[in-house]
Amino acid sequence: MFSIVHVVAASENNVIGVKGDLPWHIPEDLQFFKDATIHKPIIMGRKTFESLPNKKGLPKRLNIVITKQENxxxxxxxxxxxxxxxxxxxxxxxDQYGEELCIIGGGEIFKQSLEFTQKVFLTRVHTEIQDGDAFYPELPDHFKKIESIKKTQEDGLSYSFETFENKKA
Ligand SMILES: NC(=O)c1ccc[n+]([C@@H]2O[C@H](COP(=O)([O-])OP(=O)(O)OC[C@H]3O[C@@H](n4cnc5c(N)ncnc54)[C@H](OP(=O)(O)O)[C@@H]3O)[C@@H](O)[C@H]2O)c1
Incomplete structure (x- = not known):
């Protein structure tokens, strides 16, 4: 049975990106992202792809980019x-990458896929970002939080690793 999951980090006001980049640096979240996606298919929008290091697909994952552009x-x-x-x-x-498909953003792709997503791994960064230009959608009530682990890093920034399940899907 295929399962579609979102892997995302969002501020309290749902910002996920500023000018093509992440608004924060959280090494533990980057490690979480790696562990959650390694050896799996990852689907992303063209702008997210262009935000990756060296504009190159991430190693040890099946990288899939969507764009309306031909060629x-x-x-x-x-x-x-x-x-x-x-x-x-x-x-x-x-057969090679298993039955969990990870959607890794950005905002447009998260929004389009939310209704058929079974699980959301949301790193909620406990800050408000004012100049955000990419957003995670508001989760509807049928997404129920099943786990939340709060962390604080050395610079004082705190965040929670939250897991939501779609009780409708
Ligand atoms: N915090 C996080 O977890 C996280 C995760 C991912 C990204 N981000 C951030 O989010 C920002 C990028 O997100 P974004 O929302 O601006 O863009 P995006 O969703 O990554 O990419 C949008 C592009 O994807 C293509 N696209 C969208 N829907 C499509 C469809 N149905 N069919 C075909 N192509 C489609 C279009 O490409 P064309 O214009 O080429 O047609 C569109 O312009 C960056 O700042 C990035 O750093 C943050």
């Missing part, structure tokens, strides 16, 4: 023109 080339990644085609391709690779 878009992405190093170490497969490119599709719709979310549906990206999901079908990820599913076709299950």
């Amino acid at each position: 878009y080339k992405a190093e170490n990644a497969h490119v599709f023109n719709s979310l549906e085609k990206a999901l079908d391709f990820a599913k076709s690779q299950k």
Whole structure:
């Protein structure tokens, strides 16, 4: 049974990005992201792909980028023109990459896929970001929080690793 999950970090006011980048530096969250996605398919929007180091797909994952552009080339990644085609391709690779598909953003892709997402791994960063330009959607009530672990890093920034389950899907 395929399962679609979101892996995301968002501020208290749901900001996930500023000018094509993350608004914070949280090494433990980067490690969490790696552990959650390693050896799995990861689906992302074209802008998120272009925010990756060296504009290159992440190692040891099946990188899938969606764009409306014809002939878009992405190093170490497969490119599709719709979310549906990206999901079908990820599913076709299950023998090698398993049955959990990770959607890693950005805001547009999170919004389009929320209704058929079973689980959300949300790192809630306990701060308000004023100049954000990419946002995580408000989770509807049928997403129930099943876990929350609060952390504080050395610079005083605190965040919680939260897990939500979609009770409708
Ligand atoms: N905090 C986090 O967890 C997190 C995670 C990911 C990203 N981010 C941040 O979020 C920002 C990027 O997010 P974003 O919302 O601006 O952009 P995005 O969702 O990454 O990419 C948007 C692009 O994806 C393509 N696209 C969207 N829907 C499509 C569809 N249905 N079919 C085909 N192509 C489609 C379009 O590309 P074309 O214009 O090429 O057609 C669109 O312009 C960056 O700041 C990044 O650092 C944060």
